[in-house]
Amino acid sequence: MKAYAMISETFLRKSSFRLVHLGWLLAYPLIFLMPSLPETWQWGGLMFAWSGCLLPIVLSAGIFGDDIASGRIRLLATEPIHLSELYIYRFLGLSLQAAAHLLAVAALILLLHGLTGRGSLDRFASWILASWLIFNTWAALSTSVSVVVSRDHNSMTLVLATIIVFFPLYMLLLFFQDSMVTQVYHAIVRYGCPPVDILAGLGLGKYSLAEGGANVAHSLALTVLYGAAGIVLLKNREFKYAAD
């Protein structure tokens, strides 16, 4: 019951989340209707970017920050539940929402593709897996940021941080591809940040089975690492009186 209460809370805490899921799903048929859609269009790639990378930023907005800002955390933190449990159940709430959402997206895409025959469904199962993995990584990172950032500013923080991290990398790769600095920076971003290009490669079928397995393990390890950092932050956090 404890797990159910916390997991369901991640969906019920804002009434707008029902609309978010519906809006995200609605984007797929709208894109199916676009007249200039190329034949090689990858539906899996769209799902990866739209539902895998962007949806967790919206669903995790203020996941701890709202409670910290309102002072509700003071009620939760005095209940007989480990703070690590609180974190894990909230993360699981996001992850399960993602699983249900991605299954709905997959069913919708299969239906629309069956009706219209537009675009490509190559390696669709790999894309579903990659989308769920990248969702989890972003969700864990965003949830951990939410422990230290008040209200729902964790989402904006992540968006800004992504721009700040990826824009210099893009410029370095464009102009100084062979530089040592570029290579080191690229490696840090590739293996330390949410593995967008690695999992996109998994969806595209760039890797062998062993490499794909390693990439899945790497993604899961990053999710655990981000989550562990969030749990440590939560356990060492004081919950002062002032609500903002």
Next chain:
Amino acid sequence: MSEDGREMTPVIECREVTKAYGGGRAGRKASVRALDNISWQVGGGTIVGLVGPNGAGKTTLLSLIAGLLFPTQGTIHVCGHPARSLDARRSLGYVPESPAFLSCYSARAVLKHHAALHGLSREAIAGETERVLSQLRLEEYADRAVGGFSQGMRQRLALAVALLDNPRLLLLDEPSNGLDPIGVIELRRILNEVRQSGATVIISSHRLGELERLTSDYVFLHRGRIVQFGRDERVEQTGHLRVELLPGSPHVREDVLAPCSLVEQSDTRLVIAVNGIEDVPGVVSSLVGAGALVTGVALEMQDIEETFVRLCRERAS
């Protein structure tokens, strides 16, 4: 158990607790000591009032006991368990000054949610929810969204949440905020029920008159230190004896009244500071012996508000 029925194991035990805020990493900013080396024990079955001016450290002390803050120095145990441990949190219920809930949840959903966090079974969750709804007389509002609740209703709901699973210790930070007079009377009724069940209640409140009707012990905090603690003998025993005199009564010298002291004197009235009701016969007898024409006496015991003001003045001086 002790003779008066209170449990011997302290429900709260603070040892040399200091809490400082700020200071910065390199200590460049001056830190503020919200609590300074506090040692304090509370037994079971009492209602203790935390009294002190703004910034005295009342909320900090409650937050430390609730495990929401870490002490800078010292240790805190709740029912024998370190504060913030799971066992300590299982033993306490906490009502913050401004309780917040998910606005889209109904009062019943909030209670079920918190009951679930206690690890209760589905049946126990339903039972506990209905019990506290009934105890707080919230049945009428049980299915309304909390977002539309007034401050007083939120306060009642927070108290209901805190009473889930019958905690041994109830911490209330300004519990009567937003409550109307009937709500305050209800609060008093509920807290007396809680005390009768053997639980300990700690209340921080600015409404001293309200505390006086509820609490059996007081803790006076001033600038992070406990100024006075325990059953306040001075509150119970000190007071003013008002003596009405016939006009033309002779002037009374203060040394006649020793060990009591004269506070005010006019032709028809004397106000004498006494240490308790047992001083009254002696004072009256001394006055009559000195030739005073006494027509009536009235004893006014000092209340908590006067004690609070006196202690604050003493500390300030």
